[in-house]
Amino acid sequence: MATHVTAVINQKGGAGKTTLAMNLAAGLARRGETVVIDLDPQGSSLQWASSGSKPFPATVKQIGGKWDARTLHQNYRAYRYMVLDCPPSIDSHASVQALQACDVALIPVLPSPIDLWASLRLPQEIEDARRANANLKAFLVLNQLEPKSAISAAMHDALAEFGMPVLAATLRRRAIYRGAALEGVSVYQMGSRGASAAEEIEAIINEVIGS
Amino acid sequence: MTNLKDKLSASVRMAKASQQPAEKPATAKPTAAKPAAAAPAAKPVRAKPPVKKTPAAKSQPSGTQDSGNALFPARVWPD
Numbered sequence: 506m507a508t509h510v511t512a513v514i515n516q517k518g519g520a521g522k523t524t525l526a527m528n529l530a531a532g533l534a535r536r537g538e539t540v541v542i543d544l545d546p547q548g549s550s551l552q553w554a555s556s557g558s559k560p561f562p563a564t565v566k567q568i569g570g571k572w573d574a575r576t577l578h579q580n581y582r583a584y585r586y587m588v589l590d591c592p593p594s595i596d597s598h599a600s601v602q603a604l605q606a607c608d609v610a611l612i613p614v615l616p617s618p619i620d621l622w623a624s625l626r627l628p629q630e631i632e633d634a635r636r637a638n639a640n641l642k643a644f645l646v647l648n649q650l651e652p653k654s655a656i657s658a659a660m661h662d663a664l665a666e667f668g669m670p671v672l673a674a675t676l677r678r679r680a681i682y683r684g685a686a687l688e689g690v691s692v693y694q695m696g697s698r699g700a701s702a703a704e705e706i707e708a709i710i711n712e713v714i715g716s
Numbered sequence: 717m718t719n720l721k722d723k724l725s726a727s728v729r730m731a732k733a734s735q736q737p738a739e740k741p742a743t744a745k746p747t748a749a750k751p752a753a754a755a756p757a758a759k760p761v762r763a764k765p766p767v768k769k770t771p772a773a774k775s776q777p778s779g780t781q782d783s784g785n786a787l788f789p790a791r792v793w794p795d
Contacts, residue, residue: 618724618727618728621727621728621731622727622731625735626735655720656724658721659721659724659725660724662724662725663725663727663728665725666725666729666732667728
């Protein structure tokens with residue numbers, strides 16, 4: 506069976522790419538062998554997985570230099586799922602190749618006008634990537650939502666301006682996401698404290714895998 | 717609330733519009749260069765008009781300078 510590849514991408518730093526990628530990978534690892542490819546030179550995913558007291562449920566590898574979608578698929582074909590944690594630059598070799606290698610691109614966006622403005626180039630980049638990867642699906646993911654905040658409530662309307670589908674599943678702003686990173690584990694491994702966050706990740710996986 | 721929604725959406729539209737002209741030259745195909753013969757003759761370069769010098773401060777019969785017409789007089793003389 507072919508590896509299902511999800512790229513977590515956004516040119517804006519601090520949008521929650523690594524947090525989403527790592528927890529997504531942990532959720533996917535419950536369904537099959539999963540590898541996270543850390544494409545960010547900062548190596549945050551690798552750092553996250555290597556600092557835990559418990560083993561991280563997915564394998565995390567870092568690759569750099571020149572590579573292409575075909576060699577990526579060949580090298581990691583033993584895995585059922587692959588999650589690409591992209592660098593905060595849409596023009597980088599890694600981001601361009603990631604969009605050509607993936608089945609689904611997830612774009613986390615924070616409820617902030619600055620994040621919205623910074624992400625406006627992405628729909629065009631996705632369109633460009635579809636020339637080489639015709640079946641590419643892309644979704645915006647609302648991250649760090651604050652239910653009582655007016656700007657969070659206004660985000661759905663604002664995201665309609667992107668002309669891209671938005672996942673119905675969203676991530677709320679929760680301290681447990683940061684806590685899990687600090688402990689080098691996923692929210693699934695945080696017991697009852699991580700249950701609500703794990704439900705959010707599960708909802709994203711079900712929506713993406715079922716899409 | 718509605719106001720905030722409208723404002724946020726409008727700000728995204730504005731940002732989108734402001735980003736589009738900057739992106740166009742990068743994606744536009746370069747147009748073929750016109751033959752040199754078709755190029756319009758270069759206009760003769762206009763000589764710069766001579767810079768008008770401010771008239772030198774006139775000396776009054778008493779020997780003191782008149783700052784009346786100077787643009788930046790070193791000293792403003794009392795009337």
